[in-house]
Amino acid sequence: EPEVTQTPSHQVTQMGQEVILRCVPISNHLYFYWYRQILGQKVEFLVSFYNNEISEKSEIFDDQFSVERPDGSNFTLKIRSTKLEDSAMYFCASSGTGHLYQETQYFGPGTRLLVL
Amino acid sequence: EDKVVQSPLSLVVHEGDTVTLNCSYEVTNFRSLLWYKQEKKAPTFLFMLTSSGIEKKSGRLSSILDKKELFSILNITATQTGDSAIYLCAVPGGSNYKLTFGKGTLLTVNP
Numbered sequence: 001e002p003e004v005t006q007t008p009s010h011q012v013t014q015m016g017q018e019v020i021l022r023c024v025p026i027s028n029h030l031y032f033y034w035y036r037q038i039l040g041q042k043v044e045f046l047v048s049f050y051n052n053e054i055s056e057k058s059e060i061f062d063d064q065f066s067v068e069r070p071d072g073s074n075f076t077l078k079i080r081s082t083k084l085e086d087s088a089m090y091f092c093a094s095s096g097t098g099h100l101y102q103e104t105q106y107f108g109p110g111t112r113l114l115v116l
Numbered sequence: 117e118d119k120v121v122q123s124p125l126s127l128v129v130h131e132g133d134t135v136t137l138n139c140s141y142e143v144t145n146f147r148s149l150l151w152y153k154q155e156k157k158a159p160t161f162l163f164m165l166t167s168s169g170i171e172k173k174s175g176r177l178s179s180i181l182d183k184k185e186l187f188s189i190l191n192i193t194a195t196q197t198g199d200s201a202i203y204l205c206a207v208p209g210g211s212n213y214k215l216t217f218g219k220g221t222l223l224t225v226n227p
Contacts, residue, residue, distance in 0.1 A: 004158075033214065042219050043159065043204065048212040055212040091158060095213070103148050103208045105215060107158040 002026045004108035006092050012114045013082055021077045021111045023092030032075045033093040033105060034067065036060070043091065049075065082115045089113075118143040118209040122218035130226050133195050137221045139205030140187040147213075149188050151179055152204040154220065159204055162190070195225045 005024045013019050025032050034046040047057040049067055064080045075094075079086055089112050093105040119142040129135055141149060148166045152159035163172045165181035165188055172179050176195075181188045192199055202222050206215040 031212070035215070043206075043215075043217040045214040045216070048214055050212065056210055056214055058214075089157070093215075103213050104150065104161060104164050105208075105213070106161060107152075109157045 004092055004094055004106055006090075006108035006111050008111060009109065010112045010114075012116065015084060015115055016081050019079050019082055019113065021079075021090050021092075021113070023075045023077075023108055024073050025075055025092065025094030026096075026106060027073070029094035029096050029106075031095045031097070031105075032067075032069070033095075034077045035091045035093060035107075036088040037091065037110075038088045046077075046090075079113075082113075084115050087113055087115045118207055118216040120205055120207055120216055120218035122203075122205050122221050124221060125219060126222040126224070128224045128226065129195055131196055133225075134191065134193045135195060135223060137190040137192075137203050137205075137223070138187060139189070139218055141205070141207050142186065143207045143209055143216070145209065146183065147208055149181055150206045150208070150215070151188070151190050152206065154202040154204055162203075192223075195223075197225050197227055199223060200225045 007022045032049040037043045045058050047061045048055045066078045068076050089110045091110045092108040095105045121140050123138045150164050151162040163179045168183040176193045179190045202220040204220045205218045
């Protein structure tokens, strides 16, 4: 069964460093998302991406964040200068096209980011 | 702003019990409601509900939506220890279907 994959599974970094989180969405999906979950809190939307551009972003997704689809399979989230409060689990999700299919998002296993 | 409230926040039961998890929502333009199961990491998709009163069923899990009262329930019958997880309710919103999640219900099934 097709699935979303993410690498790395864990990342430890120093405050101020740049990190890139990688995702491979399900192959025929066209809508891509990043969410994050701070320990003990809700899953929160960060950004959605369609047709090679950001389609929507949350207040959390400020100038230190960026997303890219560098090739036909990968989807990346970059945090330019990490802060302590960026420590969280980051989930990538993807969905297909068409009514109902677009609304059903499939999630990857997540990257646990720890900023020291 | 879309809002999803789940109850209870946590629940401890014994194997074989039946549980009912609740989700109420407020959303500007309702399209659907989704249930996910989160074990150690990723939320895994369980159900998508769009129509009132139509039960979705998968094995021992079932779910139903009430669009008039703006809530959904997830039932699990004959619970097993493998059902222990956080159950998340979410609604897609905006023009790009971003999901708004509830806090989840932590279900613990003891042997």
